[in-house]
Amino acid sequence: MNTRLCRMLGIGFPLLAFSHCRDVVAAVSKAGGFGVFGAASMTPEELETALRWIDAEVDGRPYGVDLLIPENLAIRTEGGAGSATLLAQIPPQHRAFVQDLLRRHGIDPDGPVGDRHRGAPDRPAPYQRESGERLMEVAFRHPIRLIANALGVPPASMLERARTAGIPCAALVGAREHAERQVEAGVDILVAQGGEAGGHCGEVSTMVLLPEVLRVAGSTPVLAAGGIMTGRQMAGCMAMGAAGVWTGSVWLATAEAETSPVFREKMVAARSRDTIRSRGRTGKPARQLRSAWTEAWEGPGSPGMLPMPLQGLVSEPAMARINQAAEGGNAAARGLVSYFVGQGVGLVEGVQSCRGVVQSFMQEFAEALEDMQSLTAE
Amino acid sequence: MNTRLCRMLGIGFPLLAFSHCRDVVAAVSKAGGFGVFGAASMTPEELETALRWIDAEVDGRPYGVDLLIPENLAIRTEGGAGSATLLAQIPPQHRAFVQDLLRRHGIDPDGPVGDRHRGAPDRPAPYQRESGERLMEVAFRHPIRLIANALGVPPASMLERARTAGIPCAALVGAREHAERQVEAGVDILVAQGGEAGGHCGEVSTMVLLPEVLRVAGSTPVLAAGGIMTGRQMAGCMAMGAAGVWTGSVWLATAEAETSPVFREKMVAARSRDTIRSRGRTGKPARQLRSAWTEAWEGPGSPGMLPMPLQGLVSEPAMARINQAAEGGNAAARGLVSYFVGQGVGLVEGVQSCRGVVQSFMQEFAEALEDMQSLTAE
Numbered sequence: 001m002n003t004r005l006c007r008m009l010g011i012g013f014p015l016l017a018f019s020h021c022r023d024v025v026a027a028v029s030k031a032g033g034f035g036v037f038g039a040a041s042m043t044p045e046e047l048e049t050a051l052r053w054i055d056a057e058v059d060g061r062p063y064g065v066d067l068l069i070p071e072n073l074a075i076r077t078e079g080g081a082g083s084a085t086l087l088a089q090i091p092p093q094h095r096a097f098v099q100d101l102l103r104r105h106g107i108d109p110d111g112p113v114g115d116r117h118r119g120a121p122d123r124p125a126p127y128q129r130e131s132g133e134r135l136m137e138v139a140f141r142h143p144i145r146l147i148a149n150a151l152g153v154p155p156a157s158m159l160e161r162a163r164t165a166g167i168p169c170a171a172l173v174g175a176r177e178h179a180e181r182q183v184e185a186g187v188d189i190l191v192a193q194g195g196e197a198g199g200h201c202g203e204v205s206t207m208v209l210l211p212e213v214l215r216v217a218g219s220t221p222v223l224a225a226g227g228i229m230t231g232r233q234m235a236g237c238m239a240m241g242a243a244g245v246w247t248g249s250v251w252l253a254t255a256e257a258e259t260s261p262v263f264r265e266k267m268v269a270a271r272s273r274d275t276i277r278s279r280g281r282t283g284k285p286a287r288q289l290r291s292a293w294t295e296a297w298e299g300p301g302s303p304g305m306l307p308m309p310l311q312g313l314v315s316e317p318a319m320a321r322i323n324q325a326a327e328g329g330n331a332a333a334r335g336l337v338s339y340f341v342g343q344g345v346g347l348v349e350g351v352q353s354c355r356g357v358v359q360s361f362m363q364e365f366a367e368a369l370e371d372m373q374s375l376t377a378e
Numbered sequence: 379m380n381t382r383l384c385r386m387l388g389i390g391f392p393l394l395a396f397s398h399c400r401d402v403v404a405a406v407s408k409a410g411g412f413g414v415f416g417a418a419s420m421t422p423e424e425l426e427t428a429l430r431w432i433d434a435e436v437d438g439r440p441y442g443v444d445l446l447i448p449e450n451l452a453i454r455t456e457g458g459a460g461s462a463t464l465l466a467q468i469p470p471q472h473r474a475f476v477q478d479l480l481r482r483h484g485i486d487p488d489g490p491v492g493d494r495h496r497g498a499p500d501r502p503a504p505y506q507r508e509s510g511e512r513l514m515e516v517a518f519r520h521p522i523r524l525i526a527n528a529l530g531v532p533p534a535s536m537l538e539r540a541r542t543a544g545i546p547c548a549a550l551v552g553a554r555e556h557a558e559r560q561v562e563a564g565v566d567i568l569v570a571q572g573g574e575a576g577g578h579c580g581e582v583s584t585m586v587l588l589p590e591v592l593r594v595a596g597s598t599p600v601l602a603a604g605g606i607m608t609g610r611q612m613a614g615c616m617a618m619g620a621a622g623v624w625t626g627s628v629w630l631a632t633a634e635a636e637t638s639p640v641f642r643e644k645m646v647a648a649r650s651r652d653t654i655r656s657r658g659r660t661g662k663p664a665r666q667l668r669s670a671w672t673e674a675w676e677g678p679g680s681p682g683m684l685p686m687p688l689q690g691l692v693s694e695p696a697m698a699r700i701n702q703a704a705e706g707g708n709a710a711a712r713g714l715v716s717y718f719v720g721q722g723v724g725l726v727e728g729v730q731s732c733r734g735v736v737q738s739f740m741q742e743f744a745e746a747l748e749d750m751q752s753l754t755a756e
Contacts, residue, residue: 001753175651176724196583204650205574205583207605207614208721212650215725227585236585236618238753239746240610272582272590273553343586346554347593368617372750375379375616 005189005221005243008168009034009145010062014244015234015361016223017251017354018066021258022050024251026057027354032362036148036246040068044134051142064146064170065139069132069155070284070308090310093303098318101296105332107325109318117320128309133157140165146189148172151200151284153185162188172225172246174202176212183220190217191246194226198249198342200286201226201277206237214241229344231364239372249342254354262326263289263339264351272346281340283311289345291338293322383567383599383621386546387412387523388440392622393612393739394601395629395732396444399636400428402629404435405732410740414526414624418446422512429520442524442548443517447510447533448662448686468688471681476696479674483710485703487696495698506687511535518543524567526550529578529662531563540566550603550624552580554590561598568595569624572604576627576720578664579604579655584615592619607722609742617750627720632732640704641667641717642729650724659718661689667723669716671700 005014017028018036025035037054039047047065054063099109132155139147140161147162148170149155162169168188173179179190192213194206204212206226213222224237225246234245252259253267266289276290280297283306288294293315297305305311325333352360383392395406396414403413415432417425425443432441477487510533517525518539525540526548527533540547546566551557557568570591572584582590584604591600602615603624612623630637631645644667654668658675661684666672671693675683683689703711730738 003753176649194583194585196586202651204721204724205572205585205605207572207584207611208574208607208650208724211608211611212724227583229586230589232618233585233589235750236614239617239750240614241746241749271554272586273580343582346582346586346590368619369750369754371619372613372617372747375381376747 003243005223008188008221009064013358013362013365014223014238015358016064016244016246018246018248019251019257021251021256022054022057023256024254024258024354025063026054027254027256028251028358029058029061029063031355031358033358034062034064034146036064036066036146038066038068038150039135039139040066040132040150042135044131044138047135047138048141051138051144055142060143062145064148065135065142065144066148066150067132067135067139067158068150069129069158070151086310086313090306090314091303094306094314097296097301097303098314101293101336102318102321105292105322105325105336106330107321107333107336109321111321113317113320114324117324129155136161146170148189148191152178153181154187159186170223172200173213174200174209175204176209176216179213180216183216183218187220189221189223189243191223191225192242193246194224195277196287196343197226198252198275198287198344199340200282200284201342202285203277210237210240210242227342227344229347231361231366232368234361235365235368235372248340249344250348250357251354252339252341253348253351254357255351256354259339260323260327260337262323262334262337266291266337267341267345267348268350270341270345270348272343275341275343275345279305279311281311281315281338283308286340287342288340289338292335293319293338381621383601386567386599387442391736391740391743392601392616393736394442394622394624396624396626397629397635399629399634400432400435401634402632402636402732403441404432405632405634406629406736407436407439407441409733409736411736412440412442412524414442414444414524416444416446416528417513417517418444418510418528420513422509422516425513425516426519429516429522433520438521440523442526443513443520443522444526444528445510445513445517445536446528447507447536448529464688464691468684468692469681472684472692475674475679475681476692479671479714480696480699483670483700483703483714484708485699485711485714487699489699491695491698492702495702507533514539524548526567526569530556531559532565537564548601550578551591552578552587553582554587554594557591558594561594561596565598567599567601567621569601569603570620571624572602573655574665574721575604576630576653576665576722577718578660578662579720580663581655588615588618588620605720605722607725609739609744610746612739613743613746613750626718627722628726628735629732630717630719631726631729632735633729634732637717638701638705638715640701640712640715644669644715645719645723645726646728648719648723648726650721653719653721653723657683657689659689659693659716661686664718665720666718667716670713671697671716 015033020038025037028035102109170189171187172191221243223246224242229250322336393411398416403415406413480487548567549565550569599621601624602620607628700714
């Protein structure tokens with residue numbers, strides 16, 4: 001394919017793969033897709049290391065970087081994630097709720113966390129404008145072919161830097177009104193992400209949102225996102241008018257992914273109805289695997305969710321302990337394990353390599369095209 | 379098109395249109411689609427009259443009938459909708475809640491209801507097996523080309539009658555597990571209806587549900603449903619592997635539809651986010667336009683929803699009064715007006731004729747095919 005979007009991104013097959021895992025990003029770009037590295041909540045040093053590694057791996061093949069700089073954030077801070085200012089805002093009942101939840105599942109809430117599950121000690125407070133700017137500085141020092149913002153209109157500095165660098169700036173939208181504002185702000189690529197998507201999402205399904213966004217997008221290319229796990233779905237979205245697809249969950253079940261073996265097993269076992277759109281992980285509605293964690297937060301004994309970024313400061317350290325315990329063989333902890341994943345989890349039948357997934361997409365896409373051509377011939 | 383499904387139904391364009399309005403059913407079949415008459419909760423006499431009218435209108439063109447005979451119903455009754463046995467099961471607080479709600483919106487809850495808004499006096503209790511059987515008897519006396527069941531596995535009698543008559547039996551499914559059971563029961567056509575659909579629906583979106591159902595359908599043709607309002611979406615679903623589409627909401631905004639002018643105006647104004655999946659109308663989760671009615675039932679003062687069919691016996695007489703008052707110019711009553719409609723309502727831009735909608739589907743479908751063919755040529 002040699003569409004306008006393909007030319008913008010330097011690719012021949014418009015399959016974009018969002019991942020927090022550098023191995024997935026590189027593997028997808030090497031296999032003929034386009035990896036997008038989700039760098040939100042990294043330190044600039046971590047991002048620098050990751051992008052250097054990706055650059056060496058992809059050998060000139062295109063990839064992108066995705067940041068999460070929300071337009072509206074209840075709490076802004078200059079301090080790091082562990083700063084006293086921020087931690088002091090977590091109410092005691094929320095601390096107690098989590099400690100009790102962990103204890104009831106056989107996890108010591110104050111026990112040590114190993115390196116593999118602990119974040120960088122100087123990790124910045126998540127989703128802050130300032131740390132986002134520092135990550136952008138790092139990203140633009142590398143040969144990225146796309147910069148994306150995952151929540152809301154990108155800050156002007158992102159749009160300006162992208163224009164100067166001559167690379168497109170993409171933004172995720174979950175409603176038609178958001179798309180209108182993004183087009184007005186000058187975004188180059190819209191990602192219409194339906195409510196079945198993993199992570200932060202709206203309520204409108206991909207089937208409805210995609211045509212809605214296309215109607216207001218004008219000449220801006222629109223990628224379809226939300227629930228897309230196969231090349232047939234990609235063909236379907238492009239028949240509807242999408243310029244390509246933006247995928248996420250499908251890469252969580254790959255051999256290269258950052259996901260824990262426990263979560264991958266849960267993905268394979270899960271049905272499409274086993275996800276929930278909940279504020280229990282980040283403070284904003286995000287789709288994730290239903291587990292004892294989401295049930296506790298959504299249930300009657302819940303202290304209620306804190307605004308972003310406080311909820312994440314409660315959930316992430318707990319999740320590190322949960323994952324560590326589950327991987328260590330604690331069956332009760334296993335029940336708490338969850339992660340961002342879309343309804344498409346119901347289509348996961350096993351763990352594959354990233355290259356295998358890209359190749360399946362290409363093959364199924366070609367089959368769908370052939371079937372469509374023979375439809376009218378029949 | 380001359381696909382297997384097209385041959386099963388005797389059509390050339392697999393656009394199925396579900397409607398409670400005989401005018402829509404006939405107009406769609408005459409325009410080259412396939413009208414499906416939703417007869418649930420009619421009396422056998424009403425159905426007989428409607429099908430006679432349709433037969434005369436369509437002049438041999440194919441159409442179908444859809445019934446709603448749930449597998450699981452909390453309350454079974456031999457009595458009619460107005461029978462003392464059934465009405466006695468409505469708790470006083472539910473009656474009081476509705477009376478208060480109507481009064482607060484300037485509607486006399488005991489006032490007279492005109493013929494246009496009142497149902498037949500001998501209307502049967504909705505969704506009962508026995509009344510379903512009587513409706514089936516009527517339907518099979520007419521040259522229907524499809525019989526469908528809207529909720530759960532069709533009763534054995536429906537499958538047997540269909541087999542004897544040599545016409546296919548279709549069933550709606552909202553989850554992969556339902557599809558497995560339907561295939562086992564011997565259903566001929568599956569309708570995979572996503573959670574964005576109007577009326578009774580599950581939680582899984584069309585984008586995910588369609589491929590899930592296709593994986594277990596074997597050789598059974600699968601129609602995509604939920605959110606489908608355009609020929610491009612139809613092409614997209616068929617690229618994913620659907621044999622055709624089953625549509626509903628798009629016909630509510632046609633000149634022929636049974637919908638009130640007030641509701642049609644609300645549809646044109648509504649965004650895709652203005653619907654809600656609520657038990658407040660029938661007792662089972664059904665997507666409908668968000669209004670003061672749904673807010674009251676879902677809100678803090680709600681007495682809670684009654685099981686099917688009791689909730690319908692509370693809501694339908696109230697809705698008749700609400701529609702009558704709204705059409706009479708009561709602006710407060712207008713706020714309560716609601717009806718079953720899917721998220722696709724956000725794609726409604728005006729009221730069209732049924733023929734116009736069918737023609738748009740055909741044109742957009744052809745355009746999508748052309749675009750797909752040129753994609754790989756580019």
